[in-house]
Amino acid sequence: MASEQSDFLESLPRVLRDAAQSFEFDKGAAIFRQGDPVWAMFVVLRGQVRLCRFGRDGEEIVLRCARRGDLFGEVALDSACYQGNAIVFEPTHLQAYPVQLFRDLLDHDAVFARQWRMLLSWQLRKARARIERLALKRAAERVRHYLLTEGSGPAGELELAGSLKEFARELGLAHETLYRTLREMESRSEIERVGKLLRLGRKTQCL
Amino acid sequence: MASEQSDFLESLPRVLRDAAQSFEFDKGAAIFRQGDPVWAMFVVLRGQVRLCRFGRDGEEIVLRCARRGDLFGEVALDSACYQGNAIVFEPTHLQAYPVQLFRDLLDHDAVFARQWRMLLSWQLRKARARIERLALKRAAERVRHYLLTEGSGPAGELELAGSLKEFARELGLAHETLYRTLREMESRSEIERVGKLLRLGRKTQCL
């Protein structure tokens, strides 16, 4: 997916690769739940996993959506228990890396430790960008912000990874609102849409 | 402030403490701006610094508010440039730690590196909790979530650090809305207010 993350995963030490266990999960399965003891970090090879919490009324609050190439469970590295739920959203193949091995490596392998650090910084930046986005009040502003921060190139080009419904959740909007907003933005030439490709129009302004 | 952070700051290696420079800033000063080359990490000794970005219309989007005991600039450790603006909100005394020294230490001091890692994880968890909060639609839900995640004890007790106006910004609400919401929650016995102290009422439910 993103460069920092794939760089990290491609250069995993051999000892970690060798210790990885492979798993298959069906839709709806819980890889871990809030409060479960931490035993592994995971990398998605195929499928989709939602890191989420559940509100009082049982509504799902998606904190993150891990797809092919994504690592998850990383915030729990130095914790005893997982802080959220990992729910399989479509049939998923993933690899589990024992957490103890991770901890040992981090204490003894300086290069690996450095890469891990950069990964965390990168995720922190992404999380803060999302906070910044959710603080915007208008739906169109959120879309524009997303394209500018997550899109590639000066025109903020972006190939949507999933459905518009998922995109709406990422933006903190009702999916109906996103449909309407995209339509209006397109009619105002603020964006262009070609299938799953989104791009900013001529008005590519700062921030 | 929070335990993980103060733990970290109290156990800073001597070589870092010795290299720290002290600064005083007046309200409105920019400690660094988006795009400035990274030269230091900062710790607030007194005052308040807002980590923010500016929207198209010049409106301030507060990403974080650093007060006494808080570290900031940390996400830029492995970057060439700062990612946002650090604006002094009230007269501030702070200490600057040269970034190169930080980087050297992280590569050679395993204990320090471990503490740094835990600090980043902790901040990542906090950032994601805030995302979760901003994804809630109702103002009262955001307040409740804040008390449950940031407050202490099972009753979610919380001493507000700043003004209600600042609290409103943290929650992504207009301050008027927050005033009204708090009043209604109090009248419904969902919370109790004693000056700057907030506490959940009897209905202390999960999440």
Next chain:
DNA sequence: CGTCGCATTGATATCGCTCAAATCCGGTGG
């Protein structure tokens, strides 16, 4: 072919934002 989930559109309700104004409070200077 039937079902399921996504995409889309319409109608309506609602919550939070905006604008406006009054009060309070702490600090500051005369």
Next chain:
DNA sequence: CCACCGGATTTGAGCGATATCAATGCGACG
């Protein structure tokens, strides 16, 4: 000591953007 000022706090009124509910079409898949 008092007048004044800026900022926080509060409350009111009205509006508007988004959520919600509802219905339909469409494509994938078994």
